[in-house]
Amino acid sequence: MTLYKTKVCCVIGDPIEHTLSPLIHNKAFENLGLDFVYVAFRVNREMLGKAIDGIRAFNIHGINITIPHKVRVLEYLDVVNDLVRNIGAVNTIVNEEGRLIGYNTDGDGALRALVKGGVSLSGKKVVVLGAGGAARAIVYFVAKEKPSSIMILNRTREKADELAENVSTKTGMLARAKKLANQSLKYEMQDADLVINCTSVGMAPNIGETPLPKSLLRKDIVVMDIIYNPLETRLLKEAKEAGAITISGVEMFVHQAASAFEIWTGNKAPVDLMKQITIEALEGELK
Numbered sequence: 001m002t003l004y005k006t007k008v009c010c011v012i013g014d015p016i017e018h019t020l021s022p023l024i025h026n027k028a029f030e031n032l033g034l035d036f037v038y039v040a041f042r043v044n045r046e047m048l049g050k051a052i053d054g055i056r057a058f059n060i061h062g063i064n065i066t067i068p069h070k071v072r073v074l075e076y077l078d079v080v081n082d083l084v085r086n087i088g089a090v091n092t093i094v095n096e097e098g099r100l101i102g103y104n105t106d107g108d109g110a111l112r113a114l115v116k117g118g119v120s121l122s123g124k125k126v127v128v129l130g131a132g133g134a135a136r137a138i139v140y141f142v143a144k145e146k147p148s149s150i151m152i153l154n155r156t157r158e159k160a161d162e163l164a165e166n167v168s169t170k171t172g173m174l175a176r177a178k179k180l181a182n183q184s185l186k187y188e189m190q191d192a193d194l195v196i197n198c199t200s201v202g203m204a205p206n207i208g209e210t211p212l213p214k215s216l217l218r219k220d221i222v223v224m225d226i227i228y229n230p231l232e233t234r235l236l237k238e239a240k241e242a243g244a245i246t247i248s249g250v251e252m253f254v255h256q257a258a259s260a261f262e263i264w265t266g267n268k269a270p271v272d273l274m275k276q277i278t279i280e281a282l283e284g285e286l287k
């Protein structure tokens with residue numbers, strides 16, 4: 001192996017200290033015997049432009065973008081497809097001979113997690129809780145799968161309306177929106193097939209909270225949570241108790257990483273290994 005050929009990947013964000021990405025990508029590179037290395041860089045808002053110049057100067061090959069840069073990084077890229085432009089956020093970049101190409105693997109990761117869980121969206125009613133960055137990416141990817149309907153429920157009604165309108169206009173798939181409240185939840189959950197929690201309700205340290213009352217959960221629905229800390233949120237625990245099929249946030253986290261890995265390396269990602277490492281790391285951290 002010639003070391004000077006090592007391809008460098010990184011994540012840039014702020015804060016960045018708790019990221020699991022270097023751990024899972026480096027293990028995955030090692031597992032496949034790839035001459036790649038992954039590091040984390042703390043880059044504050046003011047330095048984003050300079051960091052992107054640095055990526056070009058050092059010819060860094062693959063980049064993950066996280067909070068707070070996912071939206072603003074778009075203006076520094078050379079190629080962004082329509083889907084990513086509509087979502088308005090990028091979490092993965094590949095540097096192809098100096099051309100920076102932006103992707104969003106959050107939505108893709110969520111879809112892959114659903115497929116892995118044996119869930120097909122075609123003809124299903126999907127209820128999305130939340131209208132923030134993660135919800136945006138997921139709703140656009142869900143819309144491509146031709147569900148029968150999409151209902152977005154968000155604490156701030158205006159954000160849900162805006163997302164529903166944008167998705168409907170851009171994809172031709174009708175999405176509707178309401179304010180997230182007990183009454184709207186009760187009504188919309190009656191005939192829901194799949195509910196995806198994209199709010200931060202239930203995330204550590206607020207592990208006693210849930211966005212969806214247990215009384216609305218039943219066995220013939222699929223419940224997905226994008227929160228992966230804790231590994232099992234109160235929502236997922238109660239969904240399991242109600243007999244529902246559940247998909248944890250770890251699945252989406254792992255699959256968004258796997259999707260980035262595949263964009264950078266052209267190799268199929270060792271998804272099971274990446275999942276195992278993620279769970280071990282989270283369990284270690286939670287102790």
Ligand code: ATR
Pocket residue numbers: 129130131132133134135154155156159180198199200201
């Ligand atoms: P992310 O990028 O992870 O999606 P975000 O863009 O900050 O993060 O979005 C967080 C989501 O969680 C939003 O939909 C937010 O609702 P608002 O748009 O009303 O802020 C939702 N959220 C956060 N705390 C909440 C709470 N206590 N109850 C209900 N929704 C909440």
